[in-house]
Amino acid sequence: MAFLLGLLGGLALGWLWLPAVLYERIEQPLSFNHALHTGEDVGLTCEECHSFRDDGSFTGIPGIENCMGCHEAPIGESKDEIELAGSYISKGLEIPWLVYSRQPENVYFSHAPHIHLAKLECRRCHGDHGTTETLRPFERNRLSTYSRDIWGHRISGGGPDPWSSMKMDDCEDCHKDKGVDDCCLNCHK
Amino acid sequence: MMSITRRTILKMFGGVAAGSIISPLPWKLIADGTIWTQNWSWMARTLRGPISTKFTTCTLCPEGCGVRVRMVGENPVSVWAQQNHPVSRGTICPIGLGAAQLRFHPARIERAIQRNGSGRGNAWTPIATETAIAETGKILAELRASGKCDGLAVLDLRPGRAISDLYTDFLKLAGGGQYLTIPSGRDLSGTVFKEMADDLAGAPGYDLLHSRMILSFGAPLYDGWTGAGPVPELALRLTGIRAGNPPGVIQVEPNQSPTAAKAGRWLAIKPGTETTLALGLAHVILDEELYNKDAGPAVLDLEDGPQPGFRSYVRHFTPQRVSDITGLAPQVIAQTARDLAHQQPSIAIGAGDAGGGPLGSGEEAAIWGLNCLLNGLGRRGSILTRPALPASVGKDSALKHPWTLEPRSIWDLPDESIHLLIADGANPGFAWPKQLLERKLAPSARIVCLTPFLSGIAEMADLLLPTPAPGEWLEDIPPQILAMKNTYGLAPSINPAPSFALHPGTILANIAIAAGLQPPGASGDEAVERRIQDRIEALYNSGRGGIFDPAATEIKPSNELRDAEELRAILNRGGCWIDQAEPVPVTSFRFFGKEGRMRPAIECVTNGRLELLTVSEKEYPLILMPHGSSGIAGGGAVPPVLTKLHRESNLRPFPAQAQINPATGRKLGLKNRSSGELSTPAGSLQVWILFNESVMPGVVRVATGPDPVSLGDLKSGKGPDILQLCAITERSVRRVSRAALRMI
Numbered sequence: 001m002a003f004l005l006g007l008l009g010g011l012a013l014g015w016l017w018l019p020a021v022l023y024e025r026i027e028q029p030l031s032f033n034h035a036l037h038t039g040e041d042v043g044l045t046c047e048e049c050h051s052f053r054d055d056g057s058f059t060g061i062p063g064i065e066n067c068m069g070c071h072e073a074p075i076g077e078s079k080d081e082i083e084l085a086g087s088y089i090s091k092g093l094e095i096p097w098l099v100y101s102r103q104p105e106n107v108y109f110s111h112a113p114h115i116h117l118a119k120l121e122c123r124r125c126h127g128d129h130g131t132t133e134t135l136r137p138f139e140r141n142r143l144s145t146y147s148r149d150i151w152g153h154r155i156s157g158g159g160p161d162p163w164s165s166m167k168m169d170d171c172e173d174c175h176k177d178k179g180v181d182d183c184c185l186n187c188h189k
Numbered sequence: 190m191m192s193i194t195r196r197t198i199l200k201m202f203g204g205v206a207a208g209s210i211i212s213p214l215p216w217k218l219i220a221d222g223t224i225w226t227q228n229w230s231w232m233a234r235t236l237r238g239p240i241s242t243k244f245t246t247c248t249l250c251p252e253g254c255g256v257r258v259r260m261v262g263e264n265p266v267s268v269w270a271q272q273n274h275p276v277s278r279g280t281i282c283p284i285g286l287g288a289a290q291l292r293f294h295p296a297r298i299e300r301a302i303q304r305n306g307s308g309r310g311n312a313w314t315p316i317a318t319e320t321a322i323a324e325t326g327k328i329l330a331e332l333r334a335s336g337k338c339d340g341l342a343v344l345d346l347r348p349g350r351a352i353s354d355l356y357t358d359f360l361k362l363a364g365g366g367q368y369l370t371i372p373s374g375r376d377l378s379g380t381v382f383k384e385m386a387d388d389l390a391g392a393p394g395y396d397l398l399h400s401r402m403i404l405s406f407g408a409p410l411y412d413g414w415t416g417a418g419p420v421p422e423l424a425l426r427l428t429g430i431r432a433g434n435p436p437g438v439i440q441v442e443p444n445q446s447p448t449a450a451k452a453g454r455w456l457a458i459k460p461g462t463e464t465t466l467a468l469g470l471a472h473v474i475l476d477e478e479l480y481n482k483d484a485g486p487a488v489l490d491l492e493d494g495p496q497p498g499f500r501s502y503v504r505h506f507t508p509q510r511v512s513d514i515t516g517l518a519p520q521v522i523a524q525t526a527r528d529l530a531h532q533q534p535s536i537a538i539g540a541g542d543a544g545g546g547p548l549g550s551g552e553e554a555a556i557w558g559l560n561c562l563l564n565g566l567g568r569r570g571s572i573l574t575r576p577a578l579p580a581s582v583g584k585d586s587a588l589k590h591p592w593t594l595e596p597r598s599i600w601d602l603p604d605e606s607i608h609l610l611i612a613d614g615a616n617p618g619f620a621w622p623k624q625l626l627e628r629k630l631a632p633s634a635r636i637v638c639l640t641p642f643l644s645g646i647a648e649m650a651d652l653l654l655p656t657p658a659p660g661e662w663l664e665d666i667p668p669q670i671l672a673m674k675n676t677y678g679l680a681p682s683i684n685p686a687p688s689f690a691l692h693p694g695t696i697l698a699n700i701a702i703a704a705g706l707q708p709p710g711a712s713g714d715e716a717v718e719r720r721i722q723d724r725i726e727a728l729y730n731s732g733r734g735g736i737f738d739p740a741a742t743e744i745k746p747s748n749e750l751r752d753a754e755e756l757r758a759i760l761n762r763g764g765c766w767i768d769q770a771e772p773v774p775v776t777s778f779r780f781f782g783k784e785g786r787m788r789p790a791i792e793c794v795t796n797g798r799l800e801l802l803t804v805s806e807k808e809y810p811l812i813l814m815p816h817g818s819s820g821i822a823g824g825g826a827v828p829p830v831l832t833k834l835h836r837e838s839n840l841r842p843f844p845a846q847a848q849i850n851p852a853t854g855r856k857l858g859l860k861n862r863s864s865g866e867l868s869t870p871a872g873s874l875q876v877w878i879l880f881n882e883s884v885m886p887g888v889v890r891v892a893t894g895p896d897p898v899s900l901g902d903l904k905s906g907k908g909p910d911i912l913q914l915c916a917i918t919e920r921s922v923r924r925v926s927r928a929a930l931r932m933i
Contacts, residue, residue: 003203004204006207010211013208144225144228157213
């Protein structure tokens with residue numbers, strides 16, 4: 001009985017307690033509504049904000065100048081809208097977004113070959129992020145300091161969808177499937 | 190109710206342990222804990238910030254490749270080749286590729302350090318920079334007071350830069366001393382050419398881009414002659430980027446090196462017999478009248494005069510005799526000579542390799558002579574002589590500054606003549622024997638090295654003063670030796686130097702002040718800036734050449750620029766000035782050099798192999814041949830990523846690996862992958878024996894360069910230095926030595 005109780009306790013530690021304490025939930029600086037911006041009212045396409053520069057590099061998350069076109073003065077009276085205009089746009093400060101998919105420091109990732117050459121859709125790695133109505137809290141691993149999205153939301157790692165995790169194994173699997181020759185320097189420069 | 194006993198608690202802990210193991214707890218903690226150790230505060234980490242690109246020029250070795258640097262904020266994070274750059278033509282070596290890591294290299298010196306005791310041990314003690322400078326100044330003052338100013342020397346491993354002018358200015362201020370360099374194989378080759386070409390105002394260069402056939406005497410054209418990989422001109426032609434067939438390459442080399450394997454024809458010559466082959470080829474060309482004496486410069490000593498002419502001299506080098514000496518079939522020798530004569534323009538290339546060292550004066554003279562007989566002197570696709578660069582007029586005076594103040598070869602100094610050596614910490618890109626330098630030092634000599642890294646010559650120094658690393662200060666890149674065209678580039682500072690690093694010019698000025706001298710005008714970065722500005726104005730005022738701008742697709746003529754400032758601006762953003770001046774014609778040529786000065790060098794090897802092979806063959810049955818790639822062989826700091834690849838992939842041979850042909854190994858009773866001792870009359874080293882089919886029977890091949898296992902470990906040094914075992918003759922020729930290898 002004691003062993004069984006301990007066993008259950010051990011399982012609870014690993015499956016319930018660990019995920020609760022390992023990740024620190026941090027709210028994004030502003031709540032951004034992807035669905036609204038890509039919906040009929042605004043009608044933006046993904047590429048209008050997440051574009052490629054002339055030199056082929058990916059712009060990633062758009063800078064504040066992208067927002068200025070419409071939000072130089074607050075549109076509406078929501079708290080986020082006022083903060084966007086007052087705290088960032090009027091001061092020329094970038095919004096310190098917390099990037100769910102940011103890879104560790106030792107990884108070099110370029111969007112260009114994945115989009116232009118491999119023709120991958122954004123959804124392949126980022127899931128349905130482009131249709132969300134709000135931004136979920138960023139979950140920061142207290143030990144590794146990386147986003148929970150890298151390991152995967154399940155504490156056991158990975159998940160059913162291709163975008164469930166973004167570990168080296170996932171990159172290697174995809175490269176293998178697509179017949180890409182790998183060498184260390186491709187990603188670790 | 191269950192009573193709680195010690196057994197119950199133990200069972201419960203056992204259960205917790207069992208439960209944890211089948212949960213993610215330990216596995217996730219191990220994975221995250223591993224990453225946590227990579228994020229400790231003292232680990233080098235890339236700061237977040239805006240991403241930008243900077244174009245600049247690599248200064249890790251003398252080649253001056255154009256590079257594109259990816260910046261995050263003010264931090265360089267990766268380095269790439271700059272497409273279409275006129276020098277590197279879109280290529281980059283692994284050292285350049287990892288250059289962004291060098292700031293964090295474990296061998297980086299972050300404060301002044303001095304060696305404990307007077308020996309050349311490996312223990313270092315920190316010392317205040319002011320104290321180090323004061324001590325050096327004191328030695329200089331003593332030398333001046335005792336009238337021994339000639340005992341002062343500045344060693345510049347990359348002469349011709351703007352900083353080089355500061356070194357000579359320092360010597361002038363000190364009232365004497367020697368401005369020295371260690372010549373490379375290419376330097377030696379160029380020097381020999383100038384000895385043979387009468388009244389030549391320029392420097393020779395290979396036009397590899399337009400040649401039809403290349404005869405390479407051991408130059409690793411496809412693997413590390415001007416950086417790792419093929420030389421840019423050949424790479425361009427091999428990849429079909431440039432229209433036209435790639436040239437036919439004939440590689441003359443005892444071992445099947447990567448270049449020999451890729452060449453159209455490999456002539457597996459016996460070690461040390463290159464001169465004989467070159468003279469044998471000359472014999473066939475003259476004997477079969479394949480030489481057109483009206484096509485090139487006037488040859489003044491082809492026929493007999495007061496002394497036997499070249500034609501008489503090579504008469505004895507019949508294919509059969511050359512075959513006996515070189516081991517090549519007579520038909521191969523004759524056919525090679527015919528091919529070179531018929532497939533023109535063709536080039537014969539010497540200059541040695543970065544690890545194996547120079548070929549020697551005799552070999553170089555024979556090879557330049559062969560080029561003359563191939564009607565290649567002054568011909569497109571062969572040897573073109575580039576004119577001197579326009580001299581600049583200093584802002585502070587009306588004095589004209591020549592572009593390059595010719596340094597003296599350190600090998601020409603009398604032994605034990607240096608009392609204070611101030612050494613520049615630049616990586617020369619090639620290996621050189623430390624024991625030759627040791628000979629030049631007086632017993633009480635001090636070496637002060639101005640360097641960012643504890644590598645190369647710094648390993649021999651008594652006192653190290655930290656300077657900025659490449660990319661942390663403004664440098665200029667003069668033309669390469671044996672390049673077809675003059676080029677000039679700048680490497681502006683792309684990230685600020687740390688506070689502990691002092692500009693070499695500032696250190697010299699402070700040493701002068703400590704010695705009681707008064708340095709005039711600016712020092713450090715400001716002085717280098719002035720020199721560079723003078724040079725740029727001279728280039729602009731000459732109206733010569735064009736400027737490659739990374740932002741444009743074409744080379745713009747310099748005379749279309751508004752002013753010198755525009756030229757400077759383009760150079761500052763990674764551009765490159767390239768000379769378009771007509772080659773200087775070679776009007777006359779002497780096979781034996783001016784006043785027959787090359788005759789002894791040619792004669793000393795024409796009886797067969799190099800003299801140094803006369804060591805007892807019974808005691809030393811093998812021939813030791815060092816080799817290495819440009820940049821790596823130089824012993825400078827190489828990026829950590831390269832050392833990791835070294836360790837994990839055997840991408841490059843280690844300096845401790847003795848490669849030997851399996852048949853020779855078995856004959857000597859050696860086992861593959863076993864420990865051994867490699868010995869020569871000069872000493873012995875512990876090595877790792879590796880059987881390699883590509884090595885000629887009877888040869889043991891060992892790489893020069895850093896040992897990746899011990900790299901970065903300041904206590905253990907940089908691993909074995911194979912050059913310590915080599916028999917070294919004049920001007921550091923050491924490519925063949927007698928050696929023995931046994932298992933231990």
